[in-house]
Amino acid sequence: MYKIEAIIQPHKLDDVRNALKALGIDGLTVTEVRGHGRQKGHTEFYRGQEYKVDLLPKRKIEMVVTNDRKDEVIETIVKAAQTGKIGDGKVFVYDVGDAIRIRNEDRGDAAL
Amino acid sequence: MYKIEAIIQPHKLDDVRNALKALGIDGLTVTEVRGHGRQKGHTEFYRGQEYKVDLLPKRKIEMVVTNDRKDEVIETIVKAAQTGKIGDGKVFVYDVGDAIRIRNEDRGDAAL
Amino acid sequence: MYKIEAIIQPHKLDDVRNALKALGIDGLTVTEVRGHGRQKGHTEFYRGQEYKVDLLPKRKIEMVVTNDRKDEVIETIVKAAQTGKIGDGKVFVYDVGDAIRIRNEDRGDAAL
Amino acid sequence: MSLRTLAVLAYLCLPACAFAQTDSPLPSPAAVPAISAGDNAWMLISAALVLMMTGPGLALFYCGLVRRRNVLGTMMQSFAMMAVVTLVWAICGYSLVFAEGNAFLGDLRFAFLHGVGAAPNANYAPTIPHLTFMIYQMMFAIITPALITGAFAERVKFSSTLLFSLIWLFLVYFPIAHMVWGIGGYLNPFLGGKIPVFDFAGGTVVHITSGFSALVTAIWVGRRVGYPQEPMPPHNLVLSFIGACLLWVGWFGFNAGSALAASSLASSAFVATHLASAAGAVAWMIAERIRNGKPGALGAISGAVAGLATVTQGAGFVQPFSAVIIGFIAGFVCYTMVAVVKAKLKYDDTLDAFGVHGVGGFIGCLLTGVFATRAVNDTLKLANGQAAPLGAVDGNPGQILNQLIGAIIGIVFAVVGTLIALKVTSLALGFRMSARDEDQGMDLSLHGEEGYNFDS
Amino acid sequence: MSLRTLAVLAYLCLPACAFAQTDSPLPSPAAVPAISAGDNAWMLISAALVLMMTGPGLALFYCGLVRRRNVLGTMMQSFAMMAVVTLVWAICGYSLVFAEGNAFLGDLRFAFLHGVGAAPNANYAPTIPHLTFMIYQMMFAIITPALITGAFAERVKFSSTLLFSLIWLFLVYFPIAHMVWGIGGYLNPFLGGKIPVFDFAGGTVVHITSGFSALVTAIWVGRRVGYPQEPMPPHNLVLSFIGACLLWVGWFGFNAGSALAASSLASSAFVATHLASAAGAVAWMIAERIRNGKPGALGAISGAVAGLATVTQGAGFVQPFSAVIIGFIAGFVCYTMVAVVKAKLKYDDTLDAFGVHGVGGFIGCLLTGVFATRAVNDTLKLANGQAAPLGAVDGNPGQILNQLIGAIIGIVFAVVGTLIALKVTSLALGFRMSARDEDQGMDLSLHGEEGYNFDS
């Protein structure tokens, strides 16, 4: 089991979700985050006072998948989220020790 | 050290926290997330325009625990969060490499 | 590759970010979270009804770094976030399986 | 149950009253007085202010106090009154209250606003068009059932709220308003009533009726799921703050407008209203400072509203510093009610419609008997043409008893009418939301919308 | 294209009209009437209410409906009108509308408020200072272009919005307002017009012009990126709710204020306004209940606004229960327009400026021809001094045709003027934001600010 964590542009969320749905990946969790990378922020002005904002809104999608689906999921996300411009985001992959479905206490791959 | 990550129904947060407290687990971090799984979303209407919402509000609880507490923690969470209905959520378990308490630079199990 | 996850006081975010910038760490993701640990919460009153709040606002910073930077990053964060008071937060370290830059599909260390 | 019996009795009686004696002549005023542009300007703007009290005023005050998922549902409970009560009032409500009829209800001569036009109704307001008087009074009928909804907020169906409110208007508001303000009304000291109750702007008609009805509904419907173990802090006190300020401002239309002219009596009621509000806020802050160590923002605005509700009955009868005393008492008593007594009794009056309006209205009714004075209001004349003494300060302590009787009659009607309305609504539509809907929130389950979509 | 040709023609014609015949004498009233403090009080407060309709009213109603990132940009589209139109109106707008000129435009005798002072302008409002009349009418010129911005919300540059609105005022608002309300205006039945169109408070002048112009702009500018596949739910319905309530309250100034005195006609217009709003809200809720199973909060407030927009034209001419009918029709028709027709035609009128104001204004114009009655408004006299019959209910069904002609003239001016204004603006500054800016949101890209910083 792997956890795939994708940090993407907010307006790409729907595209990515649709692509994943097409792949049969349903279980996922989304978090609103702000991020910084190579992308430059912007400047705001309040009564002439400058205020630099360099943490930009992103969405984090986390999904735990079985080993065999890892690569296609990554590929799908990357394809759906890509615009080719700075700020597109990253995908990180982690090992998962175990998974439990709270409803019925299924464990492991069955829980996903 | 393990990280236990539980994604639960928002209204179960208090129950889970109380159960964990009873177990002596104090350190935890909560994030507001939205998730999708088998649970169906709902439809909203704004001036007759339909708008399907299928990311539903959830709470993510993360806690890093020592190896020996892992199982009882999982069990406690599952018991407290369970309603038996779709949407109850998942628990995922991850390995943790290290932990540091910022206040006094304690490391490892001592930091939890 | 490691993921460093730091949970810190909200008002320490700027300090930590500046310290990391000085170190050359640019890529990071910030989440608003609420946490509980040894720190005591506070009591609110609404029309005389008491209401105990013991989940306090924190910021979670996540950054994935190459193996060789792990230690200096941790050290920098701890130094910048420390006030010596209860509630300063924790740093957790996780292994990362892989990283992909969505924009150009760079992989591994090159993606960071 | 005696209450139930009484309820049935009242229910049978009322319609009979409603259509009786429609042929008794209206006392025709000697000469038709001219319309005063100044008075009409004041009354039109007062009507606008009282509408503003319900929406956005009360809607905001209430919706800021509920949980996020009920913000729209709570607003809608007020807004729907603006829509629905308006039509009912125009169709027959106005007539049932202000037409001549019997001592308990007007007849239907003004149904569908028949005969309500440019010419003044000299019985009530000889210097403004009858239409102005009608629409001004309409705004009171709108806010009263809206106040009640605070007691059962977060757990009742929208359709049931509407049906309940409609029945309630017919069983409680229309009769009590007629009795207190209508010509020949049983409690109307100015137009031929039997028991003289002074209610300048609706302490009994609006606040006692809504407040005690609120208590009955809260008990009947039961507590919210999770109450009181689960914390349910207000989701947006800024909204409640805006609402409270607009209530304060709008209340000038409510109380000073009740002079029905831009007269010095209006000025006097304006001043009394403002002073009582300020005193109520100060008192509640002091109470919170003493009990919790910190005066809260919610406390300050609740105190102001308590002061306003409490001074409503006496606004046009009392001296400025009597209003200050009334406001202070209001702040302390309502605070105690809401923070101490309610917590003890464990009923779930979500937004304290009873604790503030019921309790405030009740003590305001009695205090009017204490502080009402002909030095402020000389409308009531003795046989010899001199102004009649009003309250205890005028040497007429018996008025306190009259006020108490008025209050009790208001309470009885409120309790009985509310029970009937609840019963009928429950049979017809059910009343409470399902536990699942309550958990999901009114916004989604009743209205299919969310209040905030900050991540869009 | 015929539209384009017509546009050019009109463009060439208008300035010629504007400055023609400035020497024709004003019909001097026999005696200068005295100012009435009551009327002046009412008109000043009405002016304040109409300003409040734009800000915060309309600004909130609109900005709550857009996505979070456009909240400030949307507010600014209303607020900028409060600033800029004010100056234009004082410089020459007032004169072009209300000075005597020809049948299509006033001359410049009142430019820079020359001659606009304490003495009343007896042609329009003999009991209030000329300055009061001027500033009251200004508020209408402010809200009208602000209404249009709802159609192209979330995707047009700020500078372009301003330039477009200015040109639009000269090409559409000033001529139509003069024709309908100005002395000698082509459609003004009270001051020597050719075709008698009854427009009490701006159904044609404000709602038809803004609504149809809105449609043109929405089609011209094209849909928002992502519309309609991507969901774009309102980001904060509480704001829209506050806005709608303030619109309702402010509309009393708009409609009842249009009596230009605190007269019984004002009371009548006040009542009609309120009843139509209530009926509109009820109708829209019923429509949503039938179609989606749930009456929404956005539906309820939209229905109220539809009722208000629709009754505007007839407010001072119709009986209370005619207003109820008008409101009901408004609720159902506008709902259908917005929920069914718009979805079919797929243009992106972001905030339904056309569906509510254009459609509501149009049917309100016709319905005024049906329901206008001398029983309410006897200002128009026959040769024999008796009140002239007004609408179909007075036995004058031909008035419906007059109203239709008025509406069509309004629409033609709106469409042609808007096309010209769009074209000129596009050439001068461009109109639409870049896709990148649209994606980032108006707040950051146009104003360099964010509406909310909740994590600061």
Place this chain on the structure above:
Amino acid sequence: MSLRTLAVLAYLCLPACAFAQTDSPLPSPAAVPAISAGDNAWMLISAALVLMMTGPGLALFYCGLVRRRNVLGTMMQSFAMMAVVTLVWAICGYSLVFAEGNAFLGDLRFAFLHGVGAAPNANYAPTIPHLTFMIYQMMFAIITPALITGAFAERVKFSSTLLFSLIWLFLVYFPIAHMVWGIGGYLNPFLGGKIPVFDFAGGTVVHITSGFSALVTAIWVGRRVGYPQEPMPPHNLVLSFIGACLLWVGWFGFNAGSALAASSLASSAFVATHLASAAGAVAWMIAERIRNGKPGALGAISGAVAGLATVTQGAGFVQPFSAVIIGFIAGFVCYTMVAVVKAKLKYDDTLDAFGVHGVGGFIGCLLTGVFATRAVNDTLKLANGQAAPLGAVDGNPGQILNQLIGAIIGIVFAVVGTLIALKVTSLALGFRMSARDEDQGMDLSLHGEEGYNFDS
């Protein structure tokens, strides 16, 4: 320190003044004039509007600009004034300002509103009840200390804010208001003053005093922790926008209401107010467009408020296009003050109470000396009964000097009084919150509440 000495001197002097000469007779008007319903309607609604300026107006304008954690604390600084100043004004404030006394303070004849009733006070407003005049003026005393709180927002204890404001009223507001507006006041040109200063609606009394006091408090209390390195963007500009719009609308009551009648002078002041606000908004937007490339929403509303504050002094004395000029100057100067000068000088006037109200009030005071004209206001008569020339445009350039003297006296009182009030408060209660409390935020540490609980 000379300031300190002066402070002590003033402190010793004032009480002496306060109770002196209470036996000097009031100039009794020949005949008691009748109350005008129109004037009373206008003044009551103006009073309501001015209250609405403080709450919710100013409270929202301010609380939207602070950080989320201080939203309630900031609102409370305004709301508490509505409660506390009300009582102080009724007890003795009104008397100290408007009773006859000496040139610097009134006596206590009206304490506890003794003798303040239905009969007009002909010295000030012969056509409205004395009570109306009293309550209208009360609203000014409420907003003035509330304005000051903007300067030390986010870092001062609630109890200290209250105590400071109370002392400040006695040391600054009451004397200056008496001097400018009270009978026999030193600077009152209409009622026997020595130096004629024209202050129609409180440019000196409200804006100069509060603005300069604000500066003193900001410097005294020091900067917020983290200022200016740490960014502190406004947490909710929508709230500030609502607040600014309500300030604009309410300001009609403030300025046009200061005519104390629904006269053509009120209309004139209304127009001047509106035009200056619009011009201020335009000017500030232009300034931001030039300097940052983007006109901001905060800029637009700040400019409107600057225009309003600046035109306050001259509103009832200047022609419409003079008001436009005043508004433009206000927008540019206040922008420069706030965006350039403040940044250079590095004091932390959190919400720019000085930069907008102090600076605006000061230039408005001088510009009144330039633009005041008897063509607008002919109240001041020469010996021969003709209207006296007022400002430079009337050929009386010396008035600019008079205005300057008035401004300086206002500033001296403000600075000295504020220093004393700060010192006393600090000794009695302390002034600033602890750094820990400041970090936690006012809402939790002072009031034990949170403004928003969106996740409940």
